Amino acid sequence: MSAHPEATPPDLARKRAYEAAKLAKRLRHQVGQAIADFNMIEDGDKVMVCLSGGKDSYTMLDILLSLQAKAPVRFELIAVNLDQKQPGFPEHVLPQYLTERGVPFHIIEQDTYSTVTRVIPEGKTMCSLCSRLRRGALYNWAADNGVTKIALGHHRDDILATFFLNLFHQGNLKAMPPKLRSDDGRHVVIRPLAYCKESDIAEYAEHKQFPIIPCNLCGSQENLQRKSVGRMLQEWERQHPGRSETMFRALGNVAPSQLADRKLFDFAALGSRDGAKRADVHGWLAGSDNENN
């Protein structure tokens, strides 16, 4: 008899079910933790779950539904999708899925596709304008329908990619916060998947067999910079497992006195003995600087 008998199909099925349950538990825990850490959802909230039909938003909705069933607070969930009128968009897929699951939903119909294709020259990436228009349509609907929180499906790796894109191309230290007030001040936006890694979400979506709608129906060029940062992060993670998690932790562990932003830390006051003299010295330094130019 072999010391390591080969796994039989029932063994494999059991193992898969065990792994899937473990993954679901991990995702629920991470989402619950993010909600608690950032006070994302409170009693009486009406949460609009933005559902694009991609793996991330399906996973977000699924996990929020399971948390809602056991949460100590009462909150409402409504799934909202924007039908942007892209050619080939399978408009029956989301209503069918949401009806089967008994989830309240609304589909906004707005032809942002025509606007984007009219404004953006052929061959250029359309995603930035497309996302802005989509955001506008969703935020307007939220304002008209008593929504108190808008949930977006960005995950940990989206947040890290945004951080590096800003670092490399914009010269600032900025990522995507797990919770924010929208620029127009009207909404609170939350990212319940902020602690979840993309590979877990992909595995979960695969296991759950969500009816995924691809986001490239429009035929847009992919954002090449974001793609290359994504590849860089994956390569780092492959070579140094755990690096992404460490980097993500850094976003919540900032030491302003160890950076060089004078708006965040008063370096001038550090060790200063005489404010008036300091002002003189600054004037003199600025002057000598001008002379050298």
Ligand code: SF4
């Ligand atoms: S891939 Fe197409 S639908 Fe998706 S964000 Fe970009 S332009 Fe919009």
